[in-house]
Amino acid sequence: MYHDQRGLVAHAVHSQIDLHQAYGGVVPELASRDHVRRIVPLYRQVLADAGIVAADIDAVAYTAGPGLAGALLVGAAFAESVALALGRPAIPIHHLEGHLLSPLLSADPPAYPFVALLVSGGHTQLMRVSAVGEYEMLGETLDDAAGEAFDKTAKLLGLPYPGGPALAALAQQGTPGRVKLPRPMLNSGDLDFSFSGLKTAVLNAVNKGLDEAGRADLAAEFQEAVVDVLVGKSLAALRQTRLKQLVVAGGVGANRRLRERLDLELAQRKGRVFYPELALCTDNGAMIAFAGAQRLAAGLAHPADAHEIAVRPRWPLDTL
Ligand code: ATP
């Protein structure tokens, strides 16, 4: 829950990691059924934590896409219903806009305009952000997302789901460079990415047979390769746009090696890099509430006609 003067007044996440872990990835049907079970208790919890009653709510923001239709529909139906009951607007929000604006929730937020590197489980994009709702796509992945590459590579190395944090932990015990992996598209001259070849290179290395130390070295080299590409392209995007501020959003933004490298490179260029609070890097409702408040304040909220329940499983951000 976000208050335009008091900021974030309550924040809760129900993680489904345990639910999906046994399957090694998200099972859509289980996800939406669990949403149905959890959404009302979670709503009551944040109301209590914020110390308010439902009638105090001015508007209800919810994720309308992109994502799994079943899970989106649960949120949309609930949010539109609460809004209808309260006689307030419901504001459909693009999930990635939530990620993109999440660093603005920190104590020392960036000012517009900035370059945003969005690195999540499903997306890898560089955008120029000029204002709320003004997003220009500079480049994106042609195949796998960075988080997806982390997850798939972790699986190849026999690590548990979700793979990103597990792979990063293993990488800490290894040394990059002992095994050699490519830096796909680092010098392609554009701001696009490709990560599927990296995964294949890891598979080849795994198939040759690896001992414990070899696994850690491979994890370290994989992480270094992804970080090299993300850092290289982010710096290129800053050069191209002549901007000095970089915002990193999405789950891969929690990666410590990525942060270390970006902090260093930006400091050398008298620029600055901004991250969301660690708890707001991966999916959360706070960023959606915040995006809704920003849109409402900017006159850019578009409530659905008659609280119609509609979601967009596919929805390009730069069409907002
Ligand atoms: P999208 O927002 O594109 O729909 P998503 O919501 O599933 O995807 P996020 O919740 O933003 O994605 O991020 C999850 C991803 O972040 C996973 O792929 C996960 O492996 C990765 N991730 C989380 N922590 C780390 C880390 N420390 N290092 C690398 N990757 C990480």
Ligand code: FE
């Ligand atoms: Fe997400």
